[in-house]
Amino acid sequence: MRVYLTAVRLSLRRFLAYRSSAAAGVFTNTMFGCIRAFVLIALWKQKPEINGWDLSDAVTYAFATQALISPMGIFLTTTELGPRIRNGDVAVDLYRPVDFQAWWFALDLGRALGAGVLRSVPPVLFGLLLFPVSLPLSPLRWAEFAVCCAIGYTVCFALRYAASLISFWTMDERGITAIISTAAMFCSGLIIPLTIMPGLLGTIVGHTPWAAAVQIPINVLLGTQSGGFGYAVAFGSLWALALLAAGRLLTFVARRKVVVQGG
Amino acid sequence: MAELSSRIGRAADRPLSGPAAYLLFVRMWSKSASQYRVSLLLTGFAQMLTTSLDLVALIVIYTQVQTLAGFTLPETLYLYGTTRLAFGASDLLASGVETLANTIRLGNFDLMLIRPAGSLAQALADQFTPKRFGKLVAPLATLGWALTTLSVQWTVLKALVCIGTVVCGFVIYCTLWVLTGCISFIAVDAQEMANTFTYGSEFATEYPLQIFGRPLGLALTFVLPVAFVTWQPSLYVLGHADPLGLPGFLRFASPVVAAIMSGLAALAWRVCVRHYRSTGS
Numbered sequence: 001m002r003v004y005l006t007a008v009r010l011s012l013r014r015f016l017a018y019r020s021s022a023a024a025g026v027f028t029n030t031m032f033g034c035i036r037a038f039v040l041i042a043l044w045k046q047k048p049e050i051n052g053w054d055l056s057d058a059v060t061y062a063f064a065t066q067a068l069i070s071p072m073g074i075f076l077t078t079t080e081l082g083p084r085i086r087n088g089d090v091a092v093d094l095y096r097p098v099d100f101q102a103w104w105f106a107l108d109l110g111r112a113l114g115a116g117v118l119r120s121v122p123p124v125l126f127g128l129l130l131f132p133v134s135l136p137l138s139p140l141r142w143a144e145f146a147v148c149c150a151i152g153y154t155v156c157f158a159l160r161y162a163a164s165l166i167s168f169w170t171m172d173e174r175g176i177t178a179i180i181s182t183a184a185m186f187c188s189g190l191i192i193p194l195t196i197m198p199g200l201l202g203t204i205v206g207h208t209p210w211a212a213a214v215q216i217p218i219n220v221l222l223g224t225q226s227g228g229f230g231y232a233v234a235f236g237s238l239w240a241l242a243l244l245a246a247g248r249l250l251t252f253v254a255r256r257k258v259v260v261q262g263g
Numbered sequence: 264m265a266e267l268s269s270r271i272g273r274a275a276d277r278p279l280s281g282p283a284a285y286l287l288f289v290r291m292w293s294k295s296a297s298q299y300r301v302s303l304l305l306t307g308f309a310q311m312l313t314t315s316l317d318l319v320a321l322i323v324i325y326t327q328v329q330t331l332a333g334f335t336l337p338e339t340l341y342l343y344g345t346t347r348l349a350f351g352a353s354d355l356l357a358s359g360v361e362t363l364a365n366t367i368r369l370g371n372f373d374l375m376l377i378r379p380a381g382s383l384a385q386a387l388a389d390q391f392t393p394k395r396f397g398k399l400v401a402p403l404a405t406l407g408w409a410l411t412t413l414s415v416q417w418t419v420l421k422a423l424v425c426i427g428t429v430v431c432g433f434v435i436y437c438t439l440w441v442l443t444g445c446i447s448f449i450a451v452d453a454q455e456m457a458n459t460f461t462y463g464s465e466f467a468t469e470y471p472l473q474i475f476g477r478p479l480g481l482a483l484t485f486v487l488p489v490a491f492v493t494w495q496p497s498l499y500v501l502g503h504a505d506p507l508g509l510p511g512f513l514r515f516a517s518p519v520v521a522a523i524m525s526g527l528a529a530l531a532w533r534v535c536v537r538h539y540r541s542t543g544s
Contacts, residue, residue, distance in 0.1 A: 018452065020450065020452050020453065021452040021453070021454075021455065024450075024452065024453040024454065024455040024456035025455040027455075027456050027459060028455045028456055028458045028459045028463070031459040031463055032459070032463060032466070035463060035466055035467050035475075038470075038474045038475050038476070038479075039324075039470055039474060041474070042331050042332050042470070042471075042474035043324055043327060043328060043331060046327075046328040046330070046331065047327055047328050050327055170301070171299075172299045172301070172302045174299070174302045174305075174306060175299075175301055175302035175303070175304065175305025175306050175308075175309070176305060178305060178306045178309035178310075179305060179308065179309045179312065181309075182309045182312045182313045182316065183312075185313070185316070186316040186319070186320070191316065191317060191320040192320040192323055192324065196323060196324070196326075196327055197323055198323065198326045198327075201319075201323070
């Protein structure tokens with residue numbers, strides 16, 4: 001266990017070293033938060049309540065999503081493992097006397113924590129200052145939110161890990177992962193909240209694993225999740241377990257069947 | 264590559280002209296990208312999917328309301344189509360500057376300066392990939408859709424303004440790529456900030472400008488003049504009054520803005536290259 005904690009710590013430290021890059025990222029995340037907020041404000045001005053959300057819920061959502069993008073790694077197409085498989089460096093990783101999946105989980109967790117520290121708070125603070133963002137005061141709500149974020153993060157990692165492994169077979173994972181990240185952007189509710197998606201589209205998108213990444217944690221924070229905290233945990237955990245298991249299975253098969261590229 | 268070096272070799276005593284160099288590098292990078300054929304097709308498809316899903320998002324918004332800030336769905340689709348078409352074309356031509364920060368950090372910009380071809384042409388063509396054509400599909404289809412459903416009394420002038428919208432928008436976005444590329448000369452790890460001005464303005468201009476309120480709307484007209492990409496000329500084509508109450512001649516000002524921005528971008532690039540000091544170690 002200690003080796004994984006050390007990996008988390010060192011990965012976190014590495015990520016924290018890129019502070020000016022994080023500052024540029026925060027600026028961009030905040031500006032995109034503003035644009036999204038303005039679009040949603042225009043919509044909610046026309047229709048003051050949509051599926052249980054009022055204007056302030058929608059604006060809070062716009063900035064909270066910007067806070068979650070980096071830690072969840074929605075825009076990251078794979079873990080850092082993908083390119084290492086493509087260029088053959090993975091051979092070194094396979095030598096390490098650690099569980100392969102847990103090792104990459106630890107490294108990615110360090111990245112996510114670093115992103116959370118450096119990039120998550122400023123967009124929401126900016127929203128609080130200039131927009132009708134309202135956050136709950138109840139500590140219980142925040143604790144539930146934290147649990148949902150942890151589960152959502154696990155889902156995101158498990159999915160990206162499994163996607164990275166694809167390059168063991170296809171030599172190049174970039175095509176598949178580009179499609180996955182496009183789907184991730186839409187299905188997580190980054191472009192528009194899942195709350196306003198109508199009928200069948202809403203049902204389908206609401207059941208993809210990405211729903212657990214952004215929309216459900218924020219629903220729990222706002223207190224608008226149908227089925228409440230219990231549903232949020234059950235839904236996310238099921239996806240997390242299924243995807244982690246898929247990742248393990250792929251790892252198992254890859255270790256036995258596949259020849260590592262290199263040279 | 265052999266072909267490239269022989270072309271450059273032949274022209275060693277007289278540098279390639281900008282466009283010729285650009286096309287040469289585009290061909291070279293396309294060849295490189297098509298080595299991974301399946302990935303190229305899939306990433307091209309992903310690019311198509313990205314713009315299509317943004318379109319779906321727009322349509323979803325209109326399932327909740329009839330008009331957004333006074334604009335009907337076909338009208339907003341017109342804004343989306345012209346914006347995304349102009350942006351997609353500029354992305355195709357100029358988004359190579361996105362890798363400039365990396366090029367500079369690795370010291371490879373020195374190589375670009377040594378070659379007998381303009382540095383801007385090389386920077387724009389850097390890592391060119393045909394996948395970017397995928398971004399044009401949804402905007403083209405949408406613009407076609409919008410043009411057939413809009414109830415606009417078409418005149419010759421309106422048609423010209425419509426075509427001009429896409430052309431001037433394309434030029435303005437290209438200048439934004441170059442200007443934001445210049446950020447890399449000043450702060451090498453500020454690439455993400457550039458996204459605000461490129462992808463951010465793409466996202467912002469597909470909606471009616473008035474949703475941003477008066478102060479920001481004015482800033483997007485006179486400071487970062489992306490209002491001239493789609494918004495101002497479209498007010499004329501769609502026959503809308505300007506909610507910000509700006510004078511009518513601005514609706515035809517896009518070519519002037521595009522020319523001024525081009526001048527600024529060219530100047531900024533020259534200044535940056537002149538002050539470039541290479542990387543350390």
